[in-house]
Amino acid sequence: MAPATGPAIGDYTRVVDATLFLVEIGRALEQTRLDAILIGNAAAALQGAPVTTVDFDFMFRKTARNMAKLKTLAAAIHGSILRPYYPAADLYRVMRDDGLQIDFMATIHGIRSFEGLRARSEVIEIGDTSVRVAALADIIRSKEAARRPRDRAVLDVLKAALEERTRQEKETRRPRTRE
Numbered sequence: 001m002a003p004a005t006g007p008a009i010g011d012y013t014r015v016v017d018a019t020l021f022l023v024e025i026g027r028a029l030e031q032t033r034l035d036a037i038l039i040g041n042a043a044a045a046l047q048g049a050p051v052t053t054v055d056f057d058f059m060f061r062k063t064a065r066n067m068a069k070l071k072t073l074a075a076a077i078h079g080s081i082l083r084p085y086y087p088a089a090d091l092y093r094v095m096r097d098d099g100l101q102i103d104f105m106a107t108i109h110g111i112r113s114f115e116g117l118r119a120r121s122e123v124i125e126i127g128d129t130s131v132r133v134a135a136l137a138d139i140i141r142s143k144e145a146a147r148r149p150r151d152r153a154v155l156d157v158l159k160a161a162l163e164e165r166t167r168q169e170k171e172t173r174r175p176r177t178r179e
Contacts, residue, residue, distance in 0.1 A: 018042065018056075019126065021100055025056060026129035028076045034069040036060040036104060037114070037121050039134040039142060041154065046124050046133050049161035051154050055101040059134070061114050062090055062106035070094075070104060110145030111138060136162040 022042075029036055037060075038046070041053035060066055070092060074081045079096040090106035111117050120135040134142075140158050143151035 018045075021056070022046075022131060023127040023129055024077060025102060026126055026131045028073045029131070030129060031076060032069045032073045034060065034066060034073055035118075035132075037117055037132045037134050039108060039111075039117075039139060043133045044136060044139050044154075044158055044161065046126075046131075047136050047161065048165060049136070049154075049158050051157055054099075055103060057103045057105065059108050059111065059114055059117055060104050060106065108142050109147075110141040110143075136165060 028034075036058040037043075038056060039059055040055075040057035041049075041051040042056045044051050045053070060070070071081065074094045077094070077096060077100070079094045079100065079102075082093045082095055083091075092104045094100075094102040094104070106114075108117075117134055117138055118132070120138055121132050122135070123130045124133050136158060140155065140162060143155055143158065
């Protein structure tokens with residue numbers, strides 16, 4: 001029997017790299033000029049938190065112009081916009097046949113405004129594009145407010161990642177002393 005050269009179809013133990021999806025999403029956001037902020041576990045992972053996810057969640061302003069941009073974005077990535085029923089959420093899901101799922105939400109638990117979230121966010125370069133990413137503190141606040149079991153399950157990990165990031169930032173700002 002010949003040695004395996006890679007994961008077989010249906011082998012769920014293989015590593016999934018979201019970089020290609022994020023580059024594609026970032027390019028589509030730039031192309032359509034849709035101002036959206038990545039939130040949730042994908043945003044936390046980009047900031048060093050050891051978490052995984054199967055979708056990408058964004059907050060955006062729900063305006064007529066942005067809804068048109070969202071339709072253009074879905075077409076650009078060869079996806080379809082679905083409107084799942086969630087009573088408390090203004091959610092638009094972009095789906096593609098290969099499993100890519102991007103959720104765009106106008107409201108998010110624990111987040112008062114898009115403007116505030118944007119002010120605390122940062123732009124992260126991914127490949128030849130960039131994505132605006134919510135601050136870890138906002139991601140934690142959102143997951144605490146949502147109170148879903150799957151969100152509570154990652155809170156300790158996210159809080160530890162925020163503490164580590166804060167510690168590292170303090171160390172880089174601290175003036176070095178001569179010995």
